[in-house]
Amino acid sequence: MPRRLPLGSPFQLLLLLCSFALAGYAGVRLLSGDWFGVALWIVGAALLHDLVLLPLYALADRTAVGALEAAGRRDWTPYVRVPAALSGLLLLVWFPLIAGMVDRRYRLATGLSPDGFLARWLLITAVLFAGSALLLVLRVRRAAKQRPPASH
Template identity: 45%
Template structure:
């Protein structure tokens, strides 16, 4: 059995379970098409076509624009941390990388920006005012406050983790001496 899986990995390029999940996804899509019926597929009044166009646009925008940008930012963050670590002697102090403590709140802030982009940048002011009777002015301030809280909690977590690592280092030095 392991030789069959190894052969499939060589032939396909990945574990066979990936192929199984891909085939299941295509099967689900085929089922949806069969249930909806071919007559509704090309009807311009069908709402799902706009969702499909939006989804394809989002996939293209993510894969070709956003992913390279945040991958580059992550590489720069990681490289700068390693460069700073290499320049300073640690003097026996524990090293806790701040990279994940910056990644998580940045991800949360970016996702909130993506979700509430029209409100944050006040697009559709008249429509929003007509629908709710309120302005979109608080959106930017609230997004900035939530982002600041996420980065603050992450910074506090980093300080706690660093102190804990220092304490553990001191305890192991005491035990070994």
């Protein structure tokens, strides 16, 4: 008896085909101008990420985990990793504006002021870490309430 391919529901297949069509359309539009420059940028970004940024992420993660392990708090790792990862992702996406590298181009393209991206990114980072710290405090309090009192 031949094995049946796991294709999914018709709705999933339709969504997949629509996403491929949209990606194809975007690719044709993106590459219609300077296709070599776009391809070079994509390859360069992949190499920069894989050869430079990924080792830096790994080093920062190992350092944070090592510090938490030394303090006996390895279970606190997600409360540092998640806000750091989200903040890093925002920095990666908005780096040219946060660093003030494309002020003139941004103003010409959008008509908006590029000022304030650094301050907003720092504020978002602070809120992410504060929210994570609040969740950790709530978790520690709940665990302390559920623990039976020590008998003397």
